[in-house]
Amino acid sequence: ERLGVAPEQVTVGNGADGIIMRTCMAYLDEGSEVIVSRSSFPVYDQFTHAMRGTLVKTPLKNYCLDLEAMAQAIGDKTRLIFVCNPNNPTGTVVTAAQVDAFMARIPDHVLVAFDEAYYEFVDFDEYPDTLQYIREGRPNVMTIRTLSKSYGLAGVRVGYAIASPEILAPLDRVKEPFAVNLLAQVAGIAALEDDEFLNRSxxxxxxxxxFLYGEFDRLGLRYVESQGNFVLVEIGPQAVDVQKRLLARGxxxxxCAHYDLPDFLRISVGSQAQNVRLIEALKEEVAANG
Ligand SMILES: Cc1ncc(COP(=O)(O)O)c(C=O)c1O
Known part of the structure; x- marks a missing residue:
């Protein structure tokens, strides 16, 4: 109801990860190609490998997903494209116009999965309304969302996908019988009704x-402006050493080396006390770095 789609156009999963897993199980065979960005959410890679699929990776363009390159990479064996928007770990978004041009190039044998795990945090006029494609009846689009981020329920494990019933049917065929437990269902419904919590979050x-942008500026650290709840910060070749020293301090x-961004750290936004603690520690460790 909230999303303006019919119940048959929604399936619930054990987190967005559960939806990604079932999408890969439902749509990939040995040798199927999956297009992802070189710097994106690694769970796409994990389940593509589990299905013996082949990853085709495109580079970032100015820290954003390059939808043109992703469309260009489509071949006969392409089954799935994951568009992480906002993208983890860069926090950047692709625009409605870019997505429109991209969708016009998608052949029928390819399913596009928009991963909108950070959807509620987005504050950007040109952010695409991907549900519009589903409401229009496009057969090869799916949008994935979760209660793990803005709703604060990561440990409860509730995610969902919106797509046509024809796209969702294969996901339901590979679902464990009780993918979302009763407590998670109760918590999920309560969370969706709690607008006040969402607004505060x-x-x-x-x-x-x-606050973090101001402090990074003061420390002379470059960062990528984020539409998510984390910020990608450039530390330099010592990024992993700094990360380990921060870890030792709790x-x-x-x-981000495995995201193909070895000089960067992805820093989550915390409570104000946590943000202050992070900045104090980072200031000392970056100074120790020379
Ligand atoms: C882009 C993206 N998609 C999906 C997930 C997984 O979310 P969930 O906790 O709902 O499985 C994450 C979590 O880190 C994420 O960053």
Whole structure:
């Protein structure tokens, strides 16, 4: 109802990860090609490998997914394209116009999965409304969302996909019988009704990003402006050393070498106290770096 789609156009999963897994199980065979960005969410890679599919990776363009390159990479064996928007770990988004041009180039044998795990945090006029393609009845589009991020329920494991019933039917055939447990269903419904929590979560994230941007500027660290709840920060060749020293101090940030961004750390927005603690630790460790 909230999304303006019919119940048959939604399936619920054990987190967005569960949806990604079932999408790969349903649509990939040995040798199927999956197009992803070289710097994107690694779970796409994991389940493509599990299905003995082949990854075709395109480079970023100015820290954004390059939809033109992704469309260019489509071949006879392409089955699936994951468009992570906002993209993890860069926090960047592709625009409605870019997505429109991209969708016009997608042949019928290819399914496009828009992963909108960070959807509720987005504050950008040109962000695409991908559900519009599904409402229009496009047969080869899916949008994935989750209650793990803005709703704060990562441990509860509730994600969902919106697509035509024909696209979702194969996902339901590979579903474990009880993919989303009863407690998760109850928590998920309560969370969806709690607009006040969602608004607070989104506002806190926005304020936290503003604070972190100001502090990164003061420290002379370059960063990529993010539409998610994390920021990609350029540290330099010592990024992994800095990450390990932060970890030893109890501050957890993500190194990005496996995202093909070895000089960067992905830093999550926390509470204000956590953000201050992160900045204090980062200041010392970056200074120690020379
Ligand atoms: C882009 C993206 N998709 C999906 C997920 C998985 O979310 P969930 O906790 O719902 O499985 C994440 C979590 O890190 C993510 O960053």
């Amino acid at each position: 989104v506002a806190a994230n926005r304020a936290g990003k503003r 501050v957890i940030v993500r190194p």
